[in-house]
Amino acid sequence: MTKDQTPAHNTITVEKFAKRVAAAVCRFLDVSPAVLESTAVTVVLTVPTF
Amino acid sequence: MDLFIDGNISQMFSPEGAARFFARLIGVDPRSLRPTVSQERLHAFFITSSAVQSARPYLAINGRPLDYAITQAGTVVPQRMWTLGIPSGAQHFADTSLNMPVFFVHNHGTTLGLPLLRAVVNGSRATLVGAGDTAPIGNGSTMYIRINVGILTFKDSRVSLRDCVLKGFF
Numbered sequence: 634m635t636k637d638q639t640p641a642h643n644t645i646t647v648e649k650f651a652k653r654v655a656a657a658v659c660r661f662l663d664v665s666p667a668v669l670e671s672t673a674v675t676v677v678l679t680v681p682t683f
Numbered sequence: 684m685d686l687f688i689d690g691n692i693s694q695m696f697s698p699e700g701a702a703r704f705f706a707r708l709i710g711v712d713p714r715s716l717r718p719t720v721s722q723e724r725l726h727a728f729f730i731t732s733s734a735v736q737s738a739r740p741y742l743a744i745n746g747r748p749l750d751y752a753i754t755q756a757g758t759v760v761p762q763r764m765w766t767l768g769i770p771s772g773a774q775h776f777a778d779t780s781l782n783m784p785v786f787f788v789h790n791h792g793t794t795l796g797l798p799l800l801r802a803v804v805n806g807s808r809a810t811l812v813g814a815g816d817t818a819p820i821g822n823g824s825t826m827y828i829r830i831n832v833g834i835l836t837f838k839d840s841r842v843s844l845r846d847c848v849l850k851g852f853f
Contacts, residue, residue, distance in 0.1 A: 648808050650818035651787050655802035658832055 684720045686728050687713075690750035691795075692784065695761045704764065705749070708781045710738040718749060724793050726752035739780075747783050747819065751795060759795055765829050783819045788812040 645653075659665070686701075687693050693701040702713040709716075709730070716735065718728040727748035730736060736744045753759075787797040790812045797811060808814045820826065 644817045644822075645820065646814065647785070647787075647816050647818045648806065648811055648814035650785065650820060651797055651802045651811065652806070654828070654830075655797070655799045657828075658830075659799060659803060661832060 684726055684728070684752050686716065686718050686750060689726075689752045690728060691753055691759055692750045694753055696764060700764065704781075708739075708783070709735060709742070709744070711735050716749075720752070721748075725754060725788065725795070728752070742783050743819070744783065748786060750784065751786060751788075754793075754795070760831050762831050782821050785818060785820065 686705075687698040690701065692704060695701075696704055705713040705716065711734075715732075716730060717732060719731050721727040721729065728750045729746070730744050730749055786795060787802075788795055788811070789797070790810055792812075801810065
């Protein structure tokens with residue numbers, strides 16, 4: 634790879650993205666997912682591209 | 684249905700804020716947007732103009748909803764536009780391109796939102812629209828995501844919002 638090339642990044646599916654966001658929210662709230670059975674993850678995200 | 688009145692983003696950011704957001708996201712005058720509204724129970728706003736679609740080709744706007752009309756079904760935690768809070772950060776943010784909004788939509792087509800338990804433990808492939816599609820989050824290997832997390836207090840039905848910072852490796 635030359636210095637002008639950038640490494641290819643893996644893509645992530647909507648399902649896996651939802652899972653990672655949800656897991657992070659659970660960590661942030663410091664609770665087990667089981668106690669949040671009736672709680673919905675927020676649905677609107679827009680992600681800056683750097 | 685009006686994108687700047689009935690949309691979730693307009694409700695969160697105000698109509699003027701939504702116009703600024705869409706202008707930054709898509710790179711065209713938001714007044715030129717003529718979204719098509721889907722007639723399903725959960726109304727989605729789509730951009731079908733080829734001129735708008737070609738303004739930011741990497742967004743792959745075609746077929747992706749720009750917003751959904753507000754509905755009483757499901758749970759939407761309001762979000763805010765975020766900046767670093769310092770002058771240099773504001774400039775950096777202004778120069779940063781955005782990706783399309785990500786919506787988690789139940790495939791029965793009536794609600795926005797995804798239960799945390801299902802997302803984390805059970806998986807959402809069977810219930811989430813486009814579960815196997817590539818998430819429109821850019822191609823960076825590391826990403827910081829800031830979202831408001833709503834915590835519903837059942838005693839008084841208030842929702843308190845806390846700023847949650849997520850760092851992800853993709």
